[in-house]
Amino acid sequence: xxxxxxxxxxAAEEIRTRRLSPxxxxxxxxDRIETTDPHLGAYVTVTTDQARRAAREAEHxxxxxxxxxxxxxxxxxxxxxxxxxxIPTTASSRVRADHRATTDSTVAARxxxxxxxxxxxxxxxEFAFGxxxxxxxxxxxxxxxxxxxxxxxxxxxxxxxATFALGTDTGGSIRVPAALNGVVGLKPTYGLISRHxxxxxxxxxxxxxxxxxxxxxxxxxxxxxAGHDPHDPASLPGPTPHYRPDTPxxxxxxxxxxxxxxxxxxxxxxxxxxxxxxxxxLETLGAxxxxxxxxxxxxxxxxxxGLMVPEAGAYHAQNLRTAPELYQEDVRxxxxxxxxxxxxxxxxxxxxxxxxxxxxxxxxQHVDLIAAPSTPITAARTDQTTITWPDGTTEGVSDAYVRLxxxxxxxxxxxxxxxxxHDPAGLPIGMQLLGHPLGEPTLLRVGHAYEQTQPTRPLAxxx
Numbered sequence: 001x002x003x004x005x006x007x008x009x010x011a012a013e014e015i016r017t018r019r020l021s022p023x024x025x026x027x028x029x030x031d032r033i034e035t036t037d038p039h040l041g042a043y044v045t046v047t048t049d050q051a052r053r054a055a056r057e058a059e060h061x062x063x064x065x066x067x068x069x070x071x072x073x074x075x076x077x078x079x080x081x082x083x084x085x086x087i088p089t090t091a092s093s094r095v096r097a098d099h100r101a102t103t104d105s106t107v108a109a110r111x112x113x114x115x116x117x118x119x120x121x122x123x124x125x126e127f128a129f130g131x132x133x134x135x136x137x138x139x140x141x142x143x144x145x146x147x148x149x150x151x152x153x154x155x156x157x158x159x160x161x162a163t164f165a166l167g168t169d170t171g172g173s174i175r176v177p178a179a180l181n182g183v184v185g186l187k188p189t190y191g192l193i194s195r196h197x198x199x200x201x202x203x204x205x206x207x208x209x210x211x212x213x214x215x216x217x218x219x220x221x222x223x224x225x226a227g228h229d230p231h232d233p234a235s236l237p238g239p240t241p242h243y244r245p246d247t248p249x250x251x252x253x254x255x256x257x258x259x260x261x262x263x264x265x266x267x268x269x270x271x272x273x274x275x276x277x278x279x280x281x282l283e284t285l286g287a288x289x290x291x292x293x294x295x296x297x298x299x300x301x302x303x304x305x306g307l308m309v310p311e312a313g314a315y316h317a318q319n320l321r322t323a324p325e326l327y328q329e330d331v332r333x334x335x336x337x338x339x340x341x342x343x344x345x346x347x348x349x350x351x352x353x354x355x356x357x358x359x360x361x362x363x364x365q366h367v368d369l370i371a372a373p374s375t376p377i378t379a380a381r382t383d384q385t386t387i388t389w390p391d392g393t394t395e396g397v398s399d400a401y402v403r404l405x406x407x408x409x410x411x412x413x414x415x416x417x418x419x420x421x422h423d424p425a426g427l428p429i430g431m432q433l434l435g436h437p438l439g440e441p442t443l444l445r446v447g448h449a450y451e452q453t454q455p456t457r458p459l460a461x462x463x
Contacts, residue, residue: 002028002032002160003020003024003025003028003029004025004028004029004031004032004160004161004163005160005459006020006025006163007163007212007213007214007216007217008070008071008074008163008164008212008213008214008217008220008221009070009214009216009217009220011025011074011163012070012071012072012074012220015062015072015073015074016062016067016070018062018063021055021059021073022055022056022058022059022062022072022073022074022117023052023055023056023059025055025073025074025075025163026051026052026054026055026073026075026117026119027052027055029075029119029160029161029162029163030046030048030051030052030075030119032159032160032161033046033119033120033156033161036159036160036161037161039137039142040136040137040139040142040155040159040161041123041135041136041137041152041155042077042122042123042136042151042152042153042155042156042159042161042162043077043119043120043121043122043123043152043156043161044080044088044090044092044120044121044122044123044152045080045087045088045090045120045121046119046120047087047118047119047120048120050118051075051117051118051119051120054117054118055073055075055117058072058073058115058117059073061115068113068114068115069114069115069224070220071111071114071115071116071220071221071224072114072115072116073115073116073117074115074116074117074163074164075116075117075118075119075162075163076111076116076117076118076119076162076163076164076165076166077118077119077120077121077122077152077153077156077157077161077162077164077165077166078107078108078118078120078121078122078153078165078166079121079122079124079149079150079152079153079165079166079167079168080092080121080122080123080124080152081124081127081128081168081198081199082105082107082108082121082166082168082197082198082199082208083101083103083104083105083108083197083198083199084101084104084105084108084118084121085101085102085103085104086100086101086102087100087101087121088100088101088121089101089121089199090121091124091126091127091128091199092123092124092125092126092127092133092135093126093127093326093327093328093331094326094327095127095319095323095326095327096199101197103197104197105194105196105197105198106194106195106196106197106229106231106232107166107193107194107197107198107208107225108197110224110225110227111166111224111225114224116224119156119161119162122150122152122153122155122156122162122165122167123135123136123151123152124148124149124150124151124152124168124173125148125149125151125173125331126327126328126331127199127201127312127316127331128148128149128150128168128170128173128199128201129149129201129312129330129331129334129335130148130149130330130331130398131147131148131149131171131172131173131176131397131398131401131402132145132146132147132148132151132380132382132397132398133145133146133147133148133149133150133151133152133177134382135151135152136151136152136155137155137382138155138180138181138379138427139154139155139158139159139181139182139460140158140181140182140379140426140427140428140460141379141425141426141427143381143382144180144378144379144380144381144382144427145180145379145380145381145382145397146177146180146181146379147176147177147178147179147180147181147375147379147401148173148176148177149167149168149170149173149177149201150165150167150168150169150173150174150177150178150185150211151177152165153165153166153167153174153177153211154167154174154177154178154180154181154183154185154211155177155181155460157181157183157211157212157213158181158182158183158459158460159459159460160459160460163213164210164211164212164213164217164221165210165211165212166208166209166210166211166221166225167185167208167209167210167211168195168198168201168206168207168208168209169185169187169206169207169208169209169405169409170201170202170205170206170207170308170409171205171304171308171402171405171406171409172375172401172402172404172405172406172409174186174187174207174209174211174417175187175374175375175405175408175415175416175417175430175432176374176375176401176402176405177211178211178374178417178430179374179375179417179419179428179429179430179432180375180378180379180427180428180430181379181428181460182419182422182428182430182457182460183211183212183213183419184210184211184212184213184214184215184217184218184416184417184418184419184447185209185210185211185218185416185417185430186209186210186211186212186218186222186414186415186416186417186440186443187207187209187405187408187409187414187415187416188207188208188209188222188226188414188440189236189412189413189414189437189438189439189440190207190234190412191232191234191235191236191412192226192236192414192438192440193207193208193209193222193225193226194208194225194227194229194231194232194235195207195208195232195234196229196231196232197231200311200315201308201311201312201315202307202308202311202312203234203311203315204307204311204350204353205304205307205308205311205409205410207409208225209222210222210225213457214448214451215245215416215418215444215447215448215450215451216244216245216444216448216451218416218444218447219243219244219245219444219448220243220244222243222440222444223240223241223242223243223244226240226241226243227239227240236438241441243440243441243444245441245444245445245447245448245449248449249285249448249449249452249453250285250286250449251282251285251286251287251445251446251449252286252287253286253288254286254287254288254368254369254442254446255287255288255290255366255367255368256279256282256283256287256288256289256290256367256368256369256370256371256446257290257291257292257363257364257366257367257369257370257371258279258289258290258291258292258370258371258372259292259293259294259370259372260291260292260293261293261294261297262294262297262300263294263370263372263373263404264372264373266376266389266393266395266400266403267373267376267377268376268377268378268423270378270423270424270429271373271375271376271377271378271423271429272373274420274421274422274423274429274431275371275372275373275420275429275431277420277421278371278420278421278431278450279371279431281450281453281454282371282446282449282450285449285450285453287446290366290367292363292366292367292370293363294363294407295356295359295360295362295363296352296355296356296359299352299356300356300403300406300407300410301399301403301406302349302352303349303352303353303356303410304402304406304409304410305349306341306345306346306348306349306352307346307349307350307353307410309334309337309338309341310338310341310345310346311338311346312334312335312338313335313336313337313338313339313341314338316335316338317339320332320335320336320339324336353410353411356407356410356411357410357411357412360407360411360413364435364436368435368436368439368442369433369434369435369436369439369442369443369446370433370434370435371431371432371433372404372431372432372434373404373429373430373431373432374404374405374417374429374430374431374432375400375401375404375405375430376400376401376403376404377400377401378423378425378427378428378429379427379428380397384397385397387400404432405432407434408434412437413434413435413436413437413439414434414435414436414437414438414439414440414443415432415433415434415435415443416432416433416435416440416443416444416447417430417431417432417433418430418431418433418447418450418451419431419457420450431450433446433447
């Protein structure tokens with residue numbers, strides 16, 4: 001096994017016991033980037049010299065007894081919405097071609113404090129306003145979409161060109177590309193991880209979270225990132241818990257809600273079968289399955305768009321007036337639509353969100369978490385724009401991807417996606433676990449139990 005193939009947890013243990021140096025690990029991952037990125041396009045910027053310098057510093061510190069913890073010396077990528085001092089934050093857009101951050105975002109500062117090594121910035125769908133990331137190709141099949149908007153981060157992790165990465169999630173932008181590329185993606189509780197220094201898409205829906213190869217890896221990154229930040233007005237107060245999942249796989253007494261409505265409607269049979277098989281496996285570990293109904297489903301799409309589109313339009317209003325030609329057409333149209341949505345519509349969407357949060361809280365009183373598909377289909381072809389379902393309904397690809405992920409953004413609930421199989425074409429399938437507010441420990445425990453009792457997953461086969 002090459003160092004780039006190691007999970008974060010495994011690499012951290014090798015570094016801690018000095019069987020592997022950070023320099024060896026970073027060099028291996030940088031070589032992997034050189035091999036894979038010409039045909040995958042995960043990175044906007046690769047900071048090779050800076051990464052090698054940071055790896056040497058980590059090696060020196062660890063050798064001299066100053067080991068900072070499990071992220072020390074671990075190479076990672078950051079979605080190119082996340083500021084790092086002295087490095088461009090382009091948001092994968094010509095609008096930001098000359099933008100260079102002067103200070104670190106809170107998450108970059110916390111990762112630096114933990115000793116993680118920055119490899120570079122990963123591609124996003126322009127300003128995170130899309131679900132495909134067209135610059136980047138799926139790590140398993142290059143004629144398929146990477147998913148978005150954190151497509152570059154997901155592909156880098158899946159291909160071994162980052163040991164872990166960060167993304168952002170406004171309507172599924174961590175979970176969708178994670179599911180389509182066969183990695184783990186965590187959208188935490190709203191406000192648990194600071195967004196200070198992260199280019200916004202929609203202030204009331206945006207989240208920052210990790211993309212990793214295993215659930216245990218996600219827990220390690222979450223522990224480093226979570227905690228109050230006075231610079232983010234939405235940041236939650238309180239101490240930071242330790243998120244490393246328990247090793248026992250016994251789920252006896254755990255109540256898992258299985259949706260009768262919404263989450264299995266208009267879902268490809270390959271996806272439904274794989275997710276139901278995974279849920280059945282959780283039952284064999286002792287979990288109790290409880291049928292539930294998802295509340296207020298007819299309002300989900302309208303509420304998501306009623307919040308996201310005008311907030312994005314407000315953020316981009318000045319650039320839309322002065323340089324509309326610099327935006328890609330799909331993003332420009334959405335941003336211009338945001339200018340046409342009145343304050344009354346936005347307020348009504350906020351009222352709907354309040355009612356939806358209350359209804360979901362009522363539903364969650366009966367279960368500890370909900371299990372469902374992460375996406376209704378696997379990775380679409382790059383030239384595919386619509387899906388036609390057996391009942392004749394036609395749905396846009398992006399609409400399909402956001403449909404099952406938006407509820408967790410509207411409600412602010414934590415949601416974890418993890419791989420649970422492949423379709424006949426070899427494309428990954430993801431299962432989504434949704435929990436109570438600050439219920440990350442339960443999600444991580446269940447996801448970890450599933451992983452520990454299933455075969456080990458390889459890196460993406462085309463990378």
